[in-house]
Amino acid sequence: MAISLGSARQWHWISSAVCLVGMLLFAITGITLNHAAEIPARPQVITHELSVPAELLDTWSDSESDTMQLPASLLQWLASEYRIYVPRDHRGEWDGSEYYLAMPRPGGDAWLSLDRDSGDLTFESTDRGWIAYFNDLHKGRDTGGVWRWFLDIFAVACVVFCLTGFWLLWTQSSRRISTWPVTALGVLIPLVIALVFIH
Template structure:
């Protein structure tokens, strides 16, 4: 008794519908991840490895003068002011005897705000790596927050659905299926050979 692996018409119809609509929903995201894969692999081609640096100095507000660097209350007030003024988080402010530091990381950007107790001023240094670096960090999900992380997870899930439904639709087409499996085996084997032969241990 032979068992047929040929899927039914209803299953194929569902798979075809999923494949078409998921592919259209993912079209721009797949193009984004494909293009940023190239920019990530070659950051020097697009200037993503060099930053424009901007330095600014800001005075302390009146309620923080005179400076009482050793006072816990003053430190707390200063930390809250820094977090509020630069849209940061109070818990991220690092406090020491002579300075308070708030580091903010975003896609393609790195900013350090330093309150110098002795100088009674705040120094702000901003490193901007440009648009390509922003896109690269979005690709990696680096310094992008939980919402964008969820977008990446959903995109990955939809890509799995897109790939698996595409393979499922090939099952009734035995000739194309065999040819596709051959391509898959050749590409996968090539990647393994490249890994073992050309990638340093």
């Protein structure tokens, strides 16, 4: 029993250390998400309307696919001239004459539209601020594969933290008579709220 108890304690503190920052982040963003309508937000919108040089459009090979990527030379030009950064792996919608690319991201989004014949390009970027950014991290919205993997690993660490905590409660409950009433209260409070107050 001593080995099992020691092992549970070790896994409990390891999982708590792994979860510490993540749990704080998720708890705080849980509050901001719950009160999203009450938190003022002033999105910052940046718009560019420009003409793409013909020589850059000439490097753009025709494609029969309805999705395609912008040529690297055009991406470099947008970044150097207008500080418009388009991820190289993003593919947009192509109808034979007009190209449209959506670029959602945590806390904002952007889009780009390019007329192949005229070279007219419109770019718009919206930044909704840091609170929206962390709220989207909480939801895993438009965060990419690496963040989703982090969320999965974080969730597993939280499960280990809870199960080892329960095991520690179980092994020490005989010395603390309030253990199970308090634990039952933790189950009953959300259950009653869900059954009675949520319609």
